Amino acid sequence: MRKIRYAVVGAGWIAQEAFMPGVSQTGNSTMTAIVSGSAKNAAKLAEFYGVEHVFSYEQYDQMLASDVADAVYVALPNSLHADYAIRALRAGKHALVEKPLATTEAECEAMIAAANESGAYLMTAYRLHNEPGTVELLERIRSGEIGDPRIFAAVFSFVASPDNHRLKAAYWGGPLQDIGVYCLNAARHIFAAEPIEAVAVKSFGNGSAVVGEVEESIAVTLRFPEGRLAQFIASFGSDSSDFYHVGGTKGSVTADPGFRFETAVRMKFRQGDIGTEKTFPQTDHFAGQTAYFSDCILNAQPPEPDGGEGLADVRALLAIERAASTGQPQKIDTPARQIHPTADMIRVLPTTDLRLLL
Known part of the structure; x- marks a missing residue:
């Protein structure tokens, strides 16, 4: 079975506590790169999870240009979401972005436009939509x-x-x-x-x-x-x-x-x-949302909590x-959205104690 390869962008607490442990529970996803401002911590996490590639933020575009990941998980501070997601989407990489999606409507709209132009999927990380x-x-x-x-x-x-x-x-x-x-x-x-x-x-x-x-x-x-x-x-x-x-x-x-x-x-x-x-x-929320997003990518099915959901x-x-x-x-003037979480989006996956917190 093909697995979607993820680069984790921002290896802070939420990535260490929840996303990284959850990836191994999905069955259809794997972690292949870590992008971090701390080379020391990134190296420790990479060794613990068996991740081959580690990049600094200055090497982010280099990572995007190489064939080491299909998608990025953006877990940076809110003010950095748009920049790193747009660069990934323009490079043809799918982007799973923590909420809130960005800090302004213009940033959200630019992220949506980048996804539409490249054909890569943009998903706002609403884990409860899969719970x-x-x-x-x-x-x-x-x-x-x-x-x-x-x-x-x-x-x-x-x-x-x-x-x-x-x-x-x-x-x-x-x-x-x-x-x-x-x-x-x-x-x-x-x-x-x-x-x-x-x-x-x-x-x-x-x-x-x-x-x-x-x-x-x-x-x-x-x-x-x-x-x-x-x-x-x-x-x-x-x-x-x-x-x-x-x-x-x-x-x-x-x-x-x-x-x-x-x-x-x-x-x-x-x-x-x-x-x-x-x-x-009890289910692993982060494994569930990652498995769902990977299924969307594998089946060429746009995700429900897309950029428009984050913008709203x-x-x-x-x-x-x-x-x-x-x-x-x-x-507030937002057009009504016609799609909402449904039963086919549910992913029930076991939790794990295998994690490294630095």
Whole structure:
């Protein structure tokens, strides 16, 4: 069986903790190159995983010009996503890019254009689109199990380490971009619609928080078509929580845990006085999304969470930031997307303890 060869671009925590271990679980993917700013760490990771090629960032174009990889996984700070993805796409390499896809609408559009011009696929790394519990929840809502979904509420939080690059304003870091995007993306697919207005408030803590360059927390309200409302809080200053609740005209569903990749998704559906609970199997989210993307490449089938999916979230994220900065509601104008996660995208793959953290 042919395997898609990946070059990991940015060998930081998420690559080491999740992507690199997951590749070996896929069956249709392999890691053949590492691009990193630390030659020492890259060499250790390459030896551990049996990766033949190591490149510096200055050698990135050299890597793209050589026949060592079919695709790149871009796990760099947000502000670097567009540059490295566009260069890969123009070289004919498929690109799996961590979210948020980029920092501006123009960057997202340039990434999409590069993919269209070369024919290489651009996929935004929405791992939950391949996770069985998330997809089942969406399909049960679409089937009418809770009636018409009217409200969405979520909290995603943890206490961030002060040296985390996600706290750097220059990288477009912050709780909204890092974890709030999961809440936003969930609401969009639960309502099968795009938000039309954003209101938001930021908090910089009480002076003792670890967060310095970015806000500690952000509270967001989104208005959707047909009078639907979504609210969520994303925070780097509160103990770990990741849950969301959907209220419909005939019932409700709560996912708790709902977002993190380290824990199995657990859901509680309720219709009147009747409630049912279901815990889904623990699956490797990163292996699942990588296997799915490789299947898309192997079968010449464009991925569902493409550049347009990433652009839709970035457009909303930017409106939320403007709302928080100005104190005024901000309009959002995004065309409705006709595709959403479906059961054929689910990939259930075992987790592994084989990883090296540096």
